[in-house]
Amino acid sequence: MKKIIYPGTFDPITNGHLDIAERASKLFDELIFVVANNPDKDQLFSVEERMEMISKSTDHLTNIKVESTKMLTVDFAKDNSALAIIRGLRHVSDFEFEFQMAMMNYHLAPKLTTIFMMPSEKYVHLNSTVIKDIAKLEGDISDYVPDYVLEQLQLKLNN
16 A cells, blocks of 8 residues: 655645645555644644644545654654655745755655645645635635635634
């Protein structure tokens, strides 16, 4: 079974993330979203809430799992017999950081491949921070997040 992991904070998951996941899920037998708890980021949603949003947003895909970890991504990948890590690239500016991470991951786990994928052009300008900022100011983000995520953002920001 060929497995790939898709690590990230996903705070919240966007249609750009889903675009990449849907296309990667066609290339692998199983795609595992790995939700990170990044202490360097101020997160709006808990790990559990993010996992639920991903699960509900991907329920149309049969080969998706959602997990979380506090371990190194490469160790999680090895423990789950994954062949690869998928990472999204939106802009040239993403490449420098992602390349550095891919090289470090290669040195830590040479058998693990990092695959870069670009989202559809209609999502290339998206990231979770922009989505949250627009939502906080009551802007329309309905084209950029799944319906369930939109509902959860509205609930969280209205409380």
